[in-house]
Amino acid sequence: MRNEKYIIQDLLEKYTNRQINEDEYRQLLSLIREYESVDDVELFMDKDWKDLEEHPFSVSQSEALYQRIIKDPSYIQQKRGKQIGLWRWAISAAAVIAMVLISTLMYKKEQVKIPLTGKVEQQRLISPGGNKATITLANGEQIVLSENQNGIVIDDEQLTYNDGTVLGVPQGSSATLTQTITTPKGGTYQITLSDGTKVWLNAATSLTYSAHMGTSKKRLVKLDGEAYFEVAKDIKKPFVVESKNQTVEVLGTHFNINSYSEESISRTTLLEGSVKVNNTLLEPNQQVVLHGNKTQILNVDAERMIAWKNGKFIFKSESLESIMLKISRWYDVEVIYKGDFSDKVFTGSISRYDDISEILDKISFTKAAKFKIEGRRIIVMP
Numbered sequence: 001m002r003n004e005k006y007i008i009q010d011l012l013e014k015y016t017n018r019q020i021n022e023d024e025y026r027q028l029l030s031l032i033r034e035y036e037s038v039d040d041v042e043l044f045m046d047k048d049w050k051d052l053e054e055h056p057f058s059v060s061q062s063e064a065l066y067q068r069i070i071k072d073p074s075y076i077q078q079k080r081g082k083q084i085g086l087w088r089w090a091i092s093a094a095a096v097i098a099m100v101l102i103s104t105l106m107y108k109k110e111q112v113k114i115p116l117t118g119k120v121e122q123q124r125l126i127s128p129g130g131n132k133a134t135i136t137l138a139n140g141e142q143i144v145l146s147e148n149q150n151g152i153v154i155d156d157e158q159l160t161y162n163d164g165t166v167l168g169v170p171q172g173s174s175a176t177l178t179q180t181i182t183t184p185k186g187g188t189y190q191i192t193l194s195d196g197t198k199v200w201l202n203a204a205t206s207l208t209y210s211a212h213m214g215t216s217k218k219r220l221v222k223l224d225g226e227a228y229f230e231v232a233k234d235i236k237k238p239f240v241v242e243s244k245n246q247t248v249e250v251l252g253t254h255f256n257i258n259s260y261s262e263e264s265i266s267r268t269t270l271l272e273g274s275v276k277v278n279n280t281l282l283e284p285n286q287q288v289v290l291h292g293n294k295t296q297i298l299n300v301d302a303e304r305m306i307a308w309k310n311g312k313f314i315f316k317s318e319s320l321e322s323i324m325l326k327i328s329r330w331y332d333v334e335v336i337y338k339g340d341f342s343d344k345v346f347t348g349s350i351s352r353y354d355d356i357s358e359i360l361d362k363i364s365f366t367k368a369a370k371f372k373i374e375g376r377r378i379i380v381m382p
Contacts (some may be wrong), residue, residue, distance in 0.1 A: 132187030
């Protein structure tokens with residue numbers, strides 16, 4: 001029989017790669033509950049787990065979850081006749097056990113499910129956002145873009161989807177004509193501008209651009225919301241993004257702008273190349289934060305800042321209010337607070353394509369807040 005050490009390591013690796021099936025999952029739970037397997041779990045963590053860039057919970061949240069797990073009657077029953085020896089690595093192992101027992105909430109529908117045991121009261125499911133956008137032409141005509149497509153291409157002659165399907169809308173002859181693409185709450189879309197620049201729009205975002213950017217004298221766009229840019233290089237013609245209280249100028253680079261008109265703070269994060277924000281030059285993995293007349297430069301993990309583009313929510317010591325604002329935009333819901341949660345912060349990651357109750361249930365497991373779903377309203381309670 002294969003050494004148990006290698007079995008548990010294989011199962012944990014399958015779990016972290018989301019390739020585990022139901023039988024393997026039950027086997028993993030059984031092995032983790034056995035005292036003799038603790039060292040093997042710890043070895044795995046030392047070798048692989050600590051190298052992971054994303055963790056589902058902070059240490060404090062893991063400790064709270066761990067305490068709930070070991071007090072569960074079914075868990076205690078399986079430990080009958082043995083002293084629970086997990087205390088010596090509780091803080092580190094909590095992340096693994098909590099991931100196994102709790103983060104199955106992030107699994108796809110065909111994988112094993114664990115009954116939700118958090119504090120989410122719900123009336124019905126609220127599905128995540130998807131591909132939704134509208135283009136407003138220079139003459140005021142509006143085109144609702146297909147939800148079965150994920151991107152649109154602008155050129156001097158016509159509009160096409162990413163797969164080559166033609167919308168058949170004439171662009172006109174004037175290089176000064178502008179168009180606006182808008183995503184609603186719960187919407188996202190990708191657009192390729194006529195100069196080859198690619199832009200990904202987050203929910204509740206609008207981008208105004210020239211329909212003939214490739215031939216116009218100036219590459220200027222205006223943004224309200226959040227967007228990730230991969231700018232086509234043109235040393236003779238800088239690319240300029242205007243948003244609330246800031247102007248970003250680039251030649252060719254990758255960057256993200258979060259600048260919603262209803263928020264007091266704007267953030268521009270550079271991933272590749274260089275950008276100038278209000279005459280402040282950024283380097284890769286730097287972020288400029290504008291708050292009123294104050295400007296702050298931060299060193300950040302730039303990839304984490306565009307997690308939304310890659311289908312994830314990733315939070316690092318982020319306030320509950322900030323998290324719920326992102327959730328409200330993506331799921332198109334209203335959030336109502338019944339108490340003060342200004343001191344609550346969370347660290348973790350989860351798919352943006354899970355049902356909203358799964359995200360809320362994960363937060364509620366920490367006992368920092370409870371949630372009630374009423375229609376499209378989320379009530380946050382202490």
